[in-house]
Amino acid sequence: AQKITQTQPGMFVQEKEAVTLDCTYDTSDPSYGLFWYKQPSSGEMIFLIYQGSYDQQNATEGRYSLNFQKARKSANLVISASQLGDSAMYFCAMRGRTYNTDKLIFGTGTRLQVFP
Amino acid sequence: DVKVTQSSRYLVKRTGEKVFLECVQDMDHENMFWYRQDPGLGLRLIYFSYDVKMKEKGDIPEGYSVSREKKERFSLILESASTNQTSMYLCASVAPGMGEKLFFGSGTQLSVL
Helix, strand or coil: CCEEECCCCEEEEECCCCEEECCEEECCCCCEEEEEEEECCCCCCEEEEEEECCCCCCCEECCEEEEEECCCCEEEEEECCCCHHHCEEEEEEEEEEECCEEEEEECCCEEEEEEC | CCCEEECCCEEEECCCCCEEECEEECCCCCEEEEEEEECCCEEEEEEEEEECCEEEECCCCCCEEEEEEECCEEEEEECCCCHHHCEEEEEEEECCCCCCCCEECCCEEEEEC
16 A cells, blocks of 8 residues: 655744755555645645656755655655745655556645744 | 636535535546545545546545546535535646646635534
């Protein structure tokens, strides 16, 4: 069975500092994808970054990077130079494919608060 | 731009009512999903569908059913609504490639009284 675990219900970080949001996963699928989404107070879900299980390098998108450690089954999100606008819920998600079905599940989320 | 449209932003129903939540996407995506979002529990997968008339149970299917008669429409049905089904319901669709991102609807906040 697939599972995503986010152990940090909340995190605080000072503006301009870096922060790491933890995500571990479990799957028996040989091929899978890992995603991070941001949900501000407005409620919309914003795609941040994607890492494929066969990608050799860690994904980066601007201030976001994904620290992918396949052997440890972890896919932590690193936000560099935090901004006040980064305050939001952050969800880790995994997409796996079994036979011809395509399943995508989420973790419980981490609420990030950036303070001045 | 892909659009995923959920028919209602807010819905109030009574216990025991049959409730239909509709979701329509305009990008010919095969895969569609229904999640419910509750504080502290994140997004939990109720049902998903990878083709017309095909459906798979997610992690919390009890009390729900779905219908996918046309590729663009994925409906979530609460056969007999209960108070513990009060929640935010999010529909999403995605293209087949592993790295494709989900497109979400704006959500339906359902209150069952």
